[in-house]
Amino acid sequence: MQFPESWLRTLANPELDTEQLAHCLTMAGLEVEETNPVAPPFSGIVVARIVEAEPHPDADRLRVCKVDDGSGELLQIVCGAPNAAPGLLVPLARIGAQLPGDFKIKKARMRGVDSFGMLCSARELGLSEDHGGLLELSADLSVGQDIRQALKLDDVLFTLKLTPNRADCLSLLGVAREVSALTGVPLQRPQSQPVVPAIHDRLPVEVKAADLCGRFAGRVIKGVNARAATPAWMVERLERAGQRSISALVDISNYIMLELGRPTHVYDLAKIAGGLEVRWANEGEQLELLNGQTVTLTPDVGLITTQDQPTSLAGIMGGEHSAVTLDTTDVFVEAAFWWPEAIMGRARKFKFSSEASHRFERGVDFQGLTEDLERMTALILEVCGGQAGPMDDQVIRLPERKAVAMRLARCQRVLGLPISREQADDIFTRLGLAHEWQGDTVTVQSPSFRFDINIEEDLIEEIARVYGFENIPDAPPVAPALMRVKPETDRGVHGLRTAMAALDYQEVINFSFVDEYWEKDYAGNEQPIRLLNPIASHLSVMRSGLIAGLVANIRHNAQRQQARVRVFELGRVFARDDSVANSDLSVAGVSQPLHLAAAAWGPSVSEQWAVPRRLVDFFDLKNDLECLLGKQARQLRCEVAVHPALHPGRSARVLLGETAIGWLGELHPRLVQEAELGSAPVVFELDVAAVLNQPLPKPEALSRQPIVQRDLAIWVADQVPYQSLRDTLTQTIAADANLSIVQEIALFDVWRDAERADGRKSLGLRFWLQNASATLDDATVEQCMQRLLDALVQAHGVSLRA
Template identity: 55%
Template sequence: MQFPESWLRAFCNPPLTTADLADTLTMAGLEVEELRPAAPAFSRIVVGEILEAEQHPNADRLRVCKVNAGEHSKDGPLQIVCGAPNARAGIRVPLALVGAELPPGEDGKPFQIKLGKLRGVDSHGMLCSARELQLSDEHGGLLELAADAPVGADVREVLNLDDTLFTLKLTPNLAHCLSVYGIAREVSALTGTPLQTPRFEPVAAANDARLPVRVEAPDLCGRFSGRVIRGINPQAKTPAWMVERLARCGQRSVGALVDISNYVMFEYGRPSHIFDLDKIHDNLVVRWGRQGESLKLLNGNTIELDETVGVIADAQAVESLAGIMGGDATAVSDDTRNVYVEAAFWWPQAVAGRSRRFNFSTDAGHRFERGVDPAQTVEHIEHLTRLILEICGGEPGPMDDQVTQLPERKPVTLRVARAAKVIGMPVTQAQCAEVFQRLGLGFTEGEGTLTVTPPSWRFDLQIEEDLIEEVIRVIGFNQLPDTPPLAPVTAHVRPENQRSSHALRHLMAALGYQETINFSFVEERWEKELAGNADPIRVLNPIAAPLAVMRSSLLGSLIHVLRYNLARKAARVRVFEIGRVFLRDASVTDSDTSVAGVHQPRRLAGLAFGSAQELQWGQRERAVDFFDAKGDVEALLAPLQPKFVAATHPALHPGRSARIELDGRAVGWIGELHPRWRQAYELPQAPVLFELELDALLQRPLPAFEPISRQQSVWRDVALVAREDLGHDALMSVILDDDSALVRSAKLFDLYKPATPMAGIEAGERSLAVRLELLDPDTTLTDERIDAAVAALLQRLQQRLGVRLRG
């Protein structure tokens, strides 16, 4: 909500500076997000009146003007050369005198006006456009001021450019503050300064013209008011004061009728709509939409309607989207002569979410879905009517007001003792009564209680805590004493066999990875290509068109981060993310932490790209590979020993990827990015990625202590011949399979494949050298036992894998 300070002070002018006023609003829950001046700094710019404007003798596009600057031109009119097309005698415009400083340009430095000469003619100053003063983007000519603007007066004073623009960040419960008057009402309650309450005098009807209106949906519209005004001039110029106030609320001027409607909305929080009466067929009907109906809106969009959307229709078609936006068919134009002015109360639940459903938002919808005062539709139409008559002329008809169903304001009781307990400091019944009186809340008093009947403009007062909040924010949060909290504190000790996600973050950082945080909604392309998910969970109201689905994998997010870094010339990227993924699961039910049909596990994913090590003298530079990332995964899972099983994944290289298993259960994936996606995402080389279930990473088995053996280990190296497709894991699982054997550990330390077949090694085979550790913790090993254990191992390898001893 943006508004100028001067407009606020027209309703309530407390003895506070701008900064103090902003602090008062913020401390009362109306956060002031920004304060900025209405115009940038400039000096020595006054109102000048052009007396003469003659053609420049040496330039076709320049004029030599004689300008009266009042007290600043004591020696007669100033001669100024000007190239603006609207420079003519009789108008009053901003005049920058010699020595004036204009607002800073792109270089950040102010521009100083000096005595100059243009095409041989002296120029004693400069006539300014709105763009040159940075008041707007208009640069088609000089900024024409009001004909009665005092000549020689400072332009800042004439245009009230020392005004300050407030921008409030309002929470959804503060619908009554979505207007300048609503904020002024709060300021009056907070400071005790009198509020200038408006009086809406009825406008006498000049004719008996009426438009039949029928409300068929009381659950959509609780009150509908309107009147006909005939014989208006839609091309009348909007007054400068109204254009100025609208501009300082962030609203550009469109035309007199639209400007009047917008002005009253910002002034009193009352959205309204003005129909071209001659474009309405017979009557208006307020009802719910119907399947198959469509409507072309004022913004040019054509939308499809159904039974969940409220509309205003005439005898032939739908003409307006109820509480959100009018239709193009009945929009006012320069040819409009007769209008119908409408103000209604639309139920918040009947408007909420509808504009977002059609991917746009409006000021009217923003207000109606939070709640607009239903009690003053007639008064506000009287105000609209008076403004239309003053600016556009016309003859008003009688008021038409239909009330079907208004919100029931249930009384809410405040217990003073309860308020004191919740607030944390003593408050009296008299203090509470004074707060409610200042806020304009009607109440009755009992023994230690006050019962408030919320007024029509307060939709947020429903329970006792709402009243307690009003008491303390008016008394002032700065009045709260500094008291320590009183609450039992019970320390929860994390089990030893479980570590926190923060410990994993520290471990990933120690491995050289940086954490990144990404949106949970991603591009649908990522899901199909990188997760193999053809039916992702869709976002009903995406914040951006590409971010349309919920992710079922973190890999797409990390590749997006990689591309972002590569675009900024990063040579080495290591990133990780801990986040949720979203999977369809019919077994999940609704609860405080879950959504029916959606499983939301947490995962940890990492990406490594570029060189394996930072540039250094001790090692040659090489690209990161599968085994670097595999070592990082093993460090994450230690002391658990994962198993890496060759498998295919939609995002990963089919020959350089593996499924990560713990105790036979799959817990993640690791591998290089598939060459197809490396090319599709325009990456110079393939990154290595891994993704693991977070729950598996959080589990940490407790160490089992055992004494150091008093016996020495014995080492034996064996050379084995195996077929080429035999994997390391399969070999080791057989070697270490027999718990009763003496083999304590095994390491593959050499691999040899001859270029041509040789004795002992046939085609399709290779030699594997394995170092075995044998140990009996109780007795010293003899050569006989060692030889028997090795022989038993070789026999087991021969039987299960067809592996033989190289001879």
């Protein structure tokens, strides 16, 4: 929010300079983002009147002007501005004047004619980019007056960075109310006497949606002069607050919004003769707005209509159909209280924002509505003339302002300050908060302009703000240091991050809200959880997986000539689950598990001379997964399964024992093509809860006995997975105590004979056998190997390879 300091000081004028006032507001929670002078430094420039303007004898585009600068003698100035004409008041830079950019004015000779100064445009003074001609000044100014004083150019523009909860400070009155409370200076609220109706005309208004509009007030004003000039003081304040002057009626409406925080609207009465109706929109209705945009409406948007034709978006923007023009003579001025919930996010839905919606969705004072409308009426009558009708004020349903209690002891404990009852009482009084004490507990009635005071902590914050955050002593907190012993089996999410970083992955953090097509393409989710108020149209649903975000990270890097990318993310995903109930950390119907996903793309290792280049594959990621799981990797299983985002023949369901914990595989070729990647990334995604706890290692004495190694080459049907053979061997060993000497099993070879037509493959298995107490003899080893082979033959019909 931007405003000139001089405007603020008309409402509250403390004995503080600009820097001190900015600091005071910032320390009270109204951050002054920047302060800028209205005009850059310059000197020696005065108001002057052009007395004569004759063509230059030797230049078609130049004029020789005689200028009165108040010194008693006319100055000769050569000027090339097209609007230089007798009688015009313009800025004159005398000889010796200093212009912005350290440009000094000297006597000049132009095409043989002497020039004793320079007549200035707005751009030459640094006031705007307009350089089409001389800056034309008001005829009310005095000749010879310093231009900085005449135009109040020593003013300062304040830019506030307000938090969303402080909607009451989206006006000069709101900021002045804060200044008054902080400094103790009286608040000079803009006053205007109620307008006595001169006519009896009324406009019928029917409010059909109490959940949209809580209060609606308005009045008819006839015989206005819409072509009247907006007063110079109002134009100056509007422009310095970032508003462009349009016409008197529109300017007055904007002025009331900036001064009092009250968005209003002015209708051309001739275009709404049938009255107004306030209701929710019907599906498919259309409205052309004042900004030229035509919007198609939905039932969650409020409307003001006339004869069932939309005239404006409630609380957002007026329509072009009912807008006032310079030919308007009769108007209807309206001010209403729109429920914040009914306005919130609607403007963003149509991809624009307005000053009105910005205020209404945060909450606007609902009690001072008629007083603000009276001031607006008085300004219209003063500037545009006309006759006003009676005020119509419909109160449908207003917010209930519940009293909030604050315990003084609680306030002292939270702030760490010995705040007395007298100090708290004084602060609430200065803030204009009606309150009542019962012992050491104060009950505060929230005013109608403060939508941010709802709980005890809000009142404690008000105490801290006015007391002064900088006055709170910098004392370290004192608390008993009770150390909690972390279970050795729990490595936590930070342990997972450390493990992933050690595996050469870099962590990324992506948005939890994603594009809807991501959910359909990468997760097969046809009913994703939608956001009620998305920050962008392409970030409209909550993610149910992390893979899509990692692929986007890879694509971003690939487009910037990165040849090898390894990234991981640890974050929450969101899925519908009716079993989830509401709690402090959960939302009913939505499960929010923590997932860990990783993606690798490009060469398996960084390019180097000692290792041939090979693209990362399924087994590289599986190896990383085993390293991540540590001792749990013994229970890791990969079963062939289909995932929407993964290659149908190169993907697997990851299981830990019999529990499914995630997915592993190459990205689907179609998604690879969409991402414009030369090769497929390999990814895995796990449920973090399943891998957080690691079993403690059990130390065992090293055996002194030698290890015996045996290989077993078998033929097996091609469709039989190695995991099935491994499971059979594991179960057989567990069921026979004599087989406990088998320490490890590994697959070291897979071979298919092109000449065989029976669809069988050859697997080479290696076994390590060791007895902790005795050296193994050949008979025992052979008996063990035969027992294992028999189990494979019986379960899978394998045969020895010759």
